[in-house]
Amino acid sequence: MKILVCITHVPDTTSKIAFTDNNTKFDPSGVQFIIGPYDDYALARAVELKEQQGGSVTLLNVGTASTEPTIRKGLAIGADDAIRINAEPLDALFVAKQIAAIVKEGAYDLVLMGRESIDYNGGQVHGMVGELVGMPSISPVMQLDIEGDTAKLAREIEGGKEYLEVKLPLIAGCQEPIAEWKIPNMRGIMSARQKPLQVKEPIGEASTSSLRYELPPPKGQVKMIDPEHVEELVKALKNDIKVL
Amino acid sequence: MSILVFVESADGEIKNTSKEAVSYAAALAEKSGENEVIALSIGTTVSENSLSALGKYGAAKVLHVPLEELNQGIIQAYASVINQAIEKTGAKYLILAKSSLGDPVAARVAIKANAELAPNVVELPDLSDGFKVKRSIYTGKAFVWMTLNSDKKIVTIKKNAVEIREGGSEATIEKLDVQIDSSDFEAKITKTDKAEGDILLPEADIVVSGGRGLKGPENWGIIEDLAKALGAATGCSKPVSDMNWRPHHEHVGQTGIKVSPTLYIAVGISGAIQHLAGVNSSKHIVVINKDPEAPFFKAADYGIVGDAFEIVPKLTEAIKAS
Ligand SMILES: Cc1cc2nc3c(=O)[nH]c(=O)nc-3n(C[C@H](O)[C@H](O)[C@H](O)COP(=O)(O)OP(=O)(O)OC[C@H]3O[C@@H](n4cnc5c(N)ncnc54)[C@H](O)[C@@H]3O)c2cc1C
Numbered sequence: 001m002k003i004l005v006c007i008t009h010v011p012d013t014t015s016k017i018a019f020t021d022n023n024t025k026f027d028p029s030g031v032q033f034i035i036g037p038y039d040d041y042a043l044a045r046a047v048e049l050k051e052q053q054g055g056s057v058t059l060l061n062v063g064t065a066s067t068e069p070t071i072r073k074g075l076a077i078g079a080d081d082a083i084r085i086n087a088e089p090l091d092a093l094f095v096a097k098q099i100a101a102i103v104k105e106g107a108y109d110l111v112l113m114g115r116e117s118i119d120y121n122g123g124q125v126h127g128m129v130g131e132l133v134g135m136p137s138i139s140p141v142m143q144l145d146i147e148g149d150t151a152k153l154a155r156e157i158e159g160g161k162e163y164l165e166v167k168l169p170l171i172a173g174c175q176e177p178i179a180e181w182k183i184p185n186m187r188g189i190m191s192a193r194q195k196p197l198q199v200k201e202p203i204g205e206a207s208t209s210s211l212r213y214e215l216p217p218p219k220g221q222v223k224m225i226d227p228e229h230v231e232e233l234v235k236a237l238k239n240d241i242k243v244l
Numbered sequence: 245m246s247i248l249v250f251v252e253s254a255d256g257e258i259k260n261t262s263k264e265a266v267s268y269a270a271a272l273a274e275k276s277g278e279n280e281v282i283a284l285s286i287g288t289t290v291s292e293n294s295l296s297a298l299g300k301y302g303a304a305k306v307l308h309v310p311l312e313e314l315n316q317g318i319i320q321a322y323a324s325v326i327n328q329a330i331e332k333t334g335a336k337y338l339i340l341a342k343s344s345l346g347d348p349v350a351a352r353v354a355i356k357a358n359a360e361l362a363p364n365v366v367e368l369p370d371l372s373d374g375f376k377v378k379r380s381i382y383t384g385k386a387f388v389w390m391t392l393n394s395d396k397k398i399v400t401i402k403k404n405a406v407e408i409r410e411g412g413s414e415a416t417i418e419k420l421d422v423q424i425d426s427s428d429f430e431a432k433i434t435k436t437d438k439a440e441g442d443i444l445l446p447e448a449d450i451v452v453s454g455g456r457g458l459k460g461p462e463n464w465g466i467i468e469d470l471a472k473a474l475g476a477a478t479g480c481s482k483p484v485s486d487m488n489w490r491p492h493h494e495h496v497g498q499t500g501i502k503v504s505p506t507l508y509i510a511v512g513i514s515g516a517i518q519h520l521a522g523v524n525s526s527k528h529i530v531v532i533n534k535d536p537e538a539p540f541f542k543a544a545d546y547g548i549v550g551d552a553f554e555i556v557p558k559l560t561e562a563i564k565a566s
């Protein structure tokens with residue numbers, strides 16, 4: 001089975017988010033970049049499926065050279081090779097078009113990615129790729145098994161799960177608990193250095209534009225309530241929050 | 245020119261998040277001079293009354309696609325139906341509530357309709373120079389204003405970012421004929437597991453969550469009682485669902501469900517940044533924790549330092565008595 005896993009290169013979940021240049025640019029100083037946590041689950045499941053069924057796992061990232069350490073980490077987790085599309089991932093459609101081109105060329109059975117990136121939280125790329133290449137796309141996927149040419153999966157819905165069956169090829173936006181989270185071991189890290197990483201130039205240009213960033217207004221002081229007087233909180237729920 | 249709103253239902257009723265989407269569309273119609281808000285409902289599970297009541301929130305008309313094979317939300321089929329509705333109405337905008345169905349469907353419609361898409365939008369657009377919208381990014385830690393340049397535009401609305409309008413009159417209901425192709429049904433839904441009767445977490449207006457501080461699943465009664473007294477949904481932190489104390493669909497946070505209720509009550513949860521990422525767009529946060537240094541207090545509006553096993557039952561009683 002040929003699997004393509006698309007990964008994002010995003011600020012680590014604990015990063016403090018800040019902007020520069022009059023709130024027009026993300027400030028990367030002091031920020032550690034990681035594989036998007038949802039993408040990490042997608043990759044982990046791809047590696048498990050390869051162990052069960054044989055085949056190959058190719059990583060794909062749309063990003064400038066600065067993302068290569070993140071790609072190498074993905075290779076250390078167990079992907080066989082990687083492709084980097086040499087461009088700033090400026091919007092979802094642009095990224096989806098780059099992925100679609102690779103999907104068409106590569107005849108993959110399965111294209112896995114995270115349900116959304118944790119920077120822009122769009123959750124659009126899997127659906128766009130599906131439409132661009134004419135393949136079913138399912139998200140958010142929390143279970144995925146392959147039996148012959150059929151994928152059996154569970155998708156999260158509000159308050160529950162929906163079970164589906166679909167013939168391959170398929171695109172899935174993944175989330176936990178689809179796989180065991182994997183941490184690269186020393187052997188993986190050593191071998192990742194030798195694995196092929198191909199760089200390709202992008203097609204087309206991004207069209208939507210991001211103009212200006214904003215941070216949420218600072219939080220006011222917390223009002224502490226005496227544990228002996230919880231009725232103070234009930235009053236607040238009634239009069240200030242108006243939920244009672 | 246019109247604004248099309250895709251509305252979703254649960255248990256035969258239009259979801260609140262879809263009422264928010266219709267309200268957003270009505271406000272956008274006033275602001276942009278588009279003259280008609282048209283709601284689109286797919287499947288046969290919603291009553292005619294609920295559909296015509298969409299007029300209250302600002303829809304003039306409801307297009308209804310009453311096909312039983314569309315009672316389940318099949319992503320490709322829904323995208324195809326919505327795109328046909330856009331073509332038939334000539335709608336310039338498509339508005340959807342952000343949801344587990346709305347998000348993947350919107351992405352496919354964007355390609356079919358050649359429309360740009362802004363997800364997770366929290367405010368009406370600025371129309372002074374083109375179409376600029378504000379969307380939530382970095383899991384609630386920031387916002388960005390972006391411009392949509394295409395003729396047709398798609399916007400998904402973040403829950404609780406828009407007030408539901410009341411007023412207005414009944415909407416007329418029209419049946420919409422669509423073509424559905426077997427290729428739209430490549431994915432077959434074989435089973436659905438849904439927590440029946442409970443208030444659904446992503447939709448809830450009040451959420452009561454418990455963390456590892458509750459020590460074990462046998463202690464969840466106090467959380468459930470408080471939730472019941474408040475008419476709230478229950479949630480939990482990640483370790484709690486990892487240890488199977490609670491089902492996975494209650495796990496709130498960066499890697500779980502993101503909620504934006506009017507009130508979030510966190511009991512025995514430390515307030516790790518990954519948990520906060522799922523709750524930081526709640527309107528009000530109450531934290532109950534025995535450790536006065538718990539980071540969650542920094543994100544809270546109201547805090548009580550104390551033992552959950554003492555405080556929560558007291559609070560539940562006080563709410564019942566009020
Ligand atoms: C990539 C990644 C993603 C993650 N995603 C998520 C996520 O989506 N959601 C999430 O929740 N976590 C997530 N986590 C885990 C997160 O970092 C924390 O470990 C987790 O939120 C802690 O859960 P907790 O607060 O319930 O437990 P703890 O950190 O153990 O805190 C328990 C709290 O309970 C209090 N307490 C104990 N006893 C009592 C009592 N009797 N009465 C009152 N208070 C009491 C303690 O003072 C403490 O503050 C993620 C971590 C990583 C690395």
